[in-house]
Amino acid sequence: MIEFCGVYKAFGDETVLDNVSFRIDRGETLIILGASGSGKSTILKLILGLIRPEAGEIFIDGRDITTLRERDLVAVRRGIGMVFQEGALFDSLSVRENVGYRLYEDGNADESAIEDAVRRELSFVGLEDAIDKMPAQLSGGMKRRVGIARALLGSPHVVLYDEPTAGLDPVTKRTILELMIRLRDLEGVTSVFVTHDLHAAGIMANEYAAAEEGGTVRFLTDPARRSHNRYIMLQGGVICFEGDFSELTQSADPYVKKFVS
Numbered sequence: 001m002i003e004f005c006g007v008y009k010a011f012g013d014e015t016v017l018d019n020v021s022f023r024i025d026r027g028e029t030l031i032i033l034g035a036s037g038s039g040k041s042t043i044l045k046l047i048l049g050l051i052r053p054e055a056g057e058i059f060i061d062g063r064d065i066t067t068l069r070e071r072d073l074v075a076v077r078r079g080i081g082m083v084f085q086e087g088a089l090f091d092s093l094s095v096r097e098n099v100g101y102r103l104y105e106d107g108n109a110d111e112s113a114i115e116d117a118v119r120r121e122l123s124f125v126g127l128e129d130a131i132d133k134m135p136a137q138l139s140g141g142m143k144r145r146v147g148i149a150r151a152l153l154g155s156p157h158v159v160l161y162d163e164p165t166a167g168l169d170p171v172t173k174r175t176i177l178e179l180m181i182r183l184r185d186l187e188g189v190t191s192v193f194v195t196h197d198l199h200a201a202g203i204m205a206n207e208y209a210a211a212e213e214g215g216t217v218r219f220l221t222d223p224a225r226r227s228h229n230r231y232i233m234l235q236g237g238v239i240c241f242e243g244d245f246s247e248l249t250q251s252a253d254p255y256v257k258k259f260v261s
Contacts, residue, residue, distance in 0.1 A: 001026045001158065001190040002047060007056035009042055009237075016042050017053070018237045026157075027228055029184050029191040031201050033248075033259065034234035040194040044160045047192065048080060049073040061157070081151030085163040089135040089143055089150075095122070096131045099150045121149035125179055141172030148179055159183060161193045165200045177203050178219055184228060185209040186217070198260060205229050205245030233259065 002024040009017040017039045024030045032040045045051045046058055049065050057064050060076055068076065089098045100118045103109045109117075122128040125145040135143060144164055151159055161180065165173045177200055183189040185208050195201060207219050231248050233241040233256055241248060241256050249260055 001028075001061055002030075002192070003057075003059040004043075004046075005057040005059070007046065007053045007058060009039075009046065009051070009053045016237050017046075020056070020234075020237070020239060022232055022239065022242065024190060024192065024230075026190055027184070027188040029180075029193055029204065029229045031193045031195065031204060031229060031231045032234065033196065033198070033201060033231060035196065035259075038234040039237045040234060041162055044082070044162055044192065044194060047158075047160060048077060048082065078154065079157045081153075081156040081159040083144070083147045083151045083159065083161045083164050085166050089138075089146060091135050093135075094131070095127070095133050095135070095138070095146055098135070098146060099153060101150065102153055117153055118149075121152045122146075124152065125149045126175075139172075141168055141175065144168070144172075144176055145179070148176070152183075156189070158190045158192070161191065161195075163195055163197075164193075165195065165197050173197075173200065174203075178209070180204065181207060181219060182209045182217060186211055201231065201248075202245060205231075 004020050004022050007017055007020045022030065032043060034040050046053060047060070049068065052066055058066050065073060065076055093101070096118055097104065099121055100114045103114045103117060119128055119131065122131055125148050127142060127145050127149065130138065130142065138146065165176050168176065180191065180193065181204065184191060193204065206221050208222070210218050210220055212218060229245065231241070231243060231245060232239050235255050240253060241251055248256065251257060
């Protein structure tokens with residue numbers, strides 16, 4: 001679904017990504033770990049086509065986006081949802097207007113269709129009752145959940161998460177992670193999860209969502225069940241680790257060991 005081939009990106013004299021290559025299969029979650037400034041968020045901007053690499057190729061669903069014109073990139077972005085660290089909601093818009101923003105801007109759907117779509121995504125994140133609230137009336141965790149609802153509008157094939165659990169209390173963090181696991185296991189969404197939160201990365205590795213009769217969703221742990229996750233760690237713009245969570249926690253690489261500890 002997503003592939004980086006020898007991607008090099010620099011800002012001025014500072015190299016941010018140096019010959020980075022990886023692939024993400026359809027329905028898989030790639031979790032990108034690393035210290036601040038290691039190039040994690042730059043990868044998300046490159047996937048969205050907001051910036052371009054100096055060298056290398058980036059494929060989205062088999063299409064090299066590094067050669068596309070801006071108007072062609074718009075079509076690619078329609079299939080990608082983005083969840084920002086702080087929710088990134090428009091303060092002057094209601095929850096309804098924030099979640100439905102893309103459809104309102106397109107102008108191709110009528111009000112009733114937008115309302116149905118907004119309520120559907122808010123229901124998924126458990127916030128349909130907040131549809132008429134303003135961002136100032138929401139807690140930090142609620143803003144993140146509204147951000148997820150907005151990212152899901154239009155049923156994107158790919159969802160990008162930029163530190164979605166940062167600064168949240170344990171209960172709220174758990175809620176966000178359960179939403180991400182549901183999207184991975186029950187909706188088949190391809191995801192990129194940028195984080196420095198090893199605990200969150202461990203939950204993504206060790207738990208899976210199962211739908212039961214009646215629509216109830218349970219979150220289960222089964223060491224024998226292989227989750228659809230892979231992990232890479234960046235150090236100075238270079239991938240210093242790639243593998244599963246077990247390999248991550250057992251790595252002998254000094255940088256990885258220090259991060260894990």
